[in-house]
Amino acid sequence: MSLTHQPIGPGSHVFLVDGSSFVFRAYFQSIRQDAKYNYRADRLPTGAVRLFCAKLFQFVREGAAGVMPTHLAIIFDKSENSFRKEIYPDYKAHRQEPPADLVPQFPLMRAAVRAFGLLPIEQDVYEADDLIATYAKLARARGADVLIVSADKDLMQLIDDKVSMYDPASGTREERRIGYNEVIEYFGVPPEKVVDVQALAGDSTDNVPGAKGIGVKTAALLINEYGDLDTLLARAGSIKQPKRREVLTDPASVALIRTSQKLVKLVDDAPLEISLDDLGLHQPDGKTLVSFLQAMEFTQLTRRAAETYGVEANEIEPDPAFVGPAGWRGRNGEVAEAPAQQAPAAPAAKLPTPEAGALTPAALAEARREEGVATKIDRSLYETVTTLERLDAWIAEAFAAGFVAMDTETTSLDPMSCDLVGVSLATAPGRACYIPLRHVASAGPDLLGGGEPPPAQIPFDDAIARLKPLLEARSVLKIAQNMKYDLLVLACCGVDVAPIEDTMLISYALDSGRNNHGLDELAKKHLGHECIPFAAVAGSGRSFIGFARVPLDKATEYAAEDADVALRLWRVLKPRLAAEHMTSVYETLERPMVGVLAAMERRGVAIDRNILSRLSGEFAQDMARLEAEIYDLAGESFNLGSPKQLGDILFGRMGLPGAKKTATGAWSTSASVLEDLAESGNTFAARILDWRQLSKLKSTYTDALPGFVNKATNRVHTSYALAATTTGRLSSSEPNLQNIPVRNEAGRKIRKAFVAEPGHALISADYSQIELRLLAHIADIPQLRQAFAEGIDIHAKTASEMFGVPVQGMPSDVRRRAKAINFGIIYGISAFGLANQLGIPREEAAAYIKRYFERFPGIRDYMDKTKRLVREQGVVTTIFGRKCHFPRIGSSNASERAFFERAAINAPIQGAAADIIRRAMARMDAALATAGCSARMLMQVHDELVFEAPLEETETTIAVVKRVMEEAPHPAATLTVPLQVEARAAQNWDEAH
DNA sequence: AGCTTCACG
């Protein structure tokens, strides 16, 4: 390759590209894309190289910012021995190691630059920024225009009328041109004073110290006032603000500022190894370029380069210097280690001819999906069944098929208080019927019934008597969407539906985190079909007429469609379970829960309404007292429940310090903000907190719970959602029984209202530290495993490992910190979060985390591995095989990505705990029955099960419950830590807990 | 309906 020697002069456009920042950008962009594009077939990571090449290709062909370069230099940082390290050893000290996947790509970047016919520029001692400064100065001296391509604000000091910057678009930002005005916008000063501002403000990313307590804003203010840094420091004694005067006159601090100045100022007279004129741009050699791109296996780029430079790609061999292990050569010729990971799954085989026997499950699912999409849903084909003959015919058809999809229509969404209005059945795609049972005269245009007779229907009891044998037949599989609901409704009619299949739960097992699992959404996604919205037939809000008044033709279209769609979904989704190895998750963790939860919900729990109404009264009195005091302190009355008004008073009228903003920019009045105020002696804030607590307890619990007592059973029947969370946990609603207060005295009074029926006790059994135990198992942490094996207090043990304090006589505050760290770890720790939690500076929190990872390196490994896995595959798996998907892990928003990474770290832990308690619940009824216990499960609160047992059976029940819960992982998983369950019996939930 | 706050694990 020969270099052209084009002299640089007026009219030249010199592009100086900050190669290192480009490389990192390319890398971070690459990991947001599908992993299959980021590796060569031999697993050499090449994603960053690909994006780097694409960008280079663009520059060479089209230029940037509307300018074509005449000269182009890609400039890299060569090594660690920057002269700045000599000046200040901590310079860039806490930079992280580059990601493992990026390291083998560094030499390939240089090779790519050469393949484009350019010289990669890098020099010892000088950083890329210094070389850019030097080239820029030389070029402008010759009258050329210079475009620095970089996002690094350190380069802004170089900008003038001939030198500008261009920051290309990244995942998060638009491209932008940075000139004189943009520098003033960013630093508050023109380019020539940027160094002075940076010397004062410092730079945390490069570890440039600057002046303590002075940021860019203050620095710009000072420099603008005094003209420059020298003048400022000379006259610092006259500064009014004591803090600023102190930091600008103290000799040690001034020395740091001077050092910072040297660190920040770019060297513009570095001895260049490659002369300015050697940067001339000429057309790349097509063969060389294509040969390199082929070795990298970049198919798109190869094709485009071949077209652009008029070469025939087929005739060019991949460059042998980069094929096979040669591609792995590192900087020093060593062979990099392939990351230990699975190759992405091969794309599903092309659909074979539809001979059912030869189909793989995946192909079957795909075939049915296509068939389902092709066979349009035609609602006019549905039948309204109003005679016993037709009903019998449908039932016979279901028996013949061996499966039937079904759906129930009711008067309300509450399965414990609604009436069954009709049943729909489907025996084949498109073959569905609706059996109205309790329809009344349809609503007229005025929504009134008008006194007409009800439409002709099969008498309710007759229809149920005919349906019961079908719905209970072991030989016929009953398929429904959210079968728990239908099970509850039909149980009220004396029908015990079995065996069952649930499309919602199949979808949940397959696609948790990818989409929600409602029928309408699944129909849209898998069948391309838009279901009739419920509100369109039954109305909503004030216009709600209830399903019983929907005319039969419309009711049939809606109801039969649901059964038809459920059947079609089942045909598409069910084969995917086998194909995607999710059958055992579905069969052991999902399907068994339907009957278990239905029974729990149906049983309900007794609450003592007297206790609650007495509490409501107490709370109301206390609140009134507090309210008066608060208005007195405020000097005015206002709406206490309005965060807006409260914020205005606190931070507007009173002008209190410590104001924070919420996501939408309003004043935050959250407990943490008010606690800070209260701690500094603000009585007003303290009273608000007291009032808030009582208000919460009263409105959410003592006032609301009695409204959920079922008239017929006199008990509260929550509803557990099986497919609501991304981790496998249940959720509870109407009422939510999983957030009944327990953490403070006032709240616990509410638990006393959850009582056992006469002659019975409530038994609460909860897993002790299950998530930390699972962390110790999953990340394989010897010290933690041993502590659990020996029954040592785990937080004390952590504290002792970290701070070297003996477990015996551990100060409670030390233990508290270790406990917060332990929880933080489970949540995907950040220094910010831990600092917030503990009320300590972020640096201190960061030091804790560092120490924690030093003591327990396995946890860092686990976190890194999980993050890598989720970025590559978009999914994490619990030890029981449950998958949690994070499709948005590739988001272009960095904070959003970090959020999903933390969630992905948490999911296998929270999810495994959820799996374990599900396993226990699935086995519990049989175990109790075998032991002769008539105890019944009433509630689940994530790591706790609550039972009601006859007084004389409490002891046996506790033994059985403990055993089933502690042995729940077996035989699917053998934990390396023991599980421990604490169980107690009492008359109410508070005392049992 | 969206936001804020707060109850739980």
Place this chain on the structure above:
DNA sequence: GACGTACGTGAAGCTG
């Protein structure tokens, strides 16, 4: 380099 921040839920009240 910038930017927001501990994981998972559901309910109530205010606001527009």
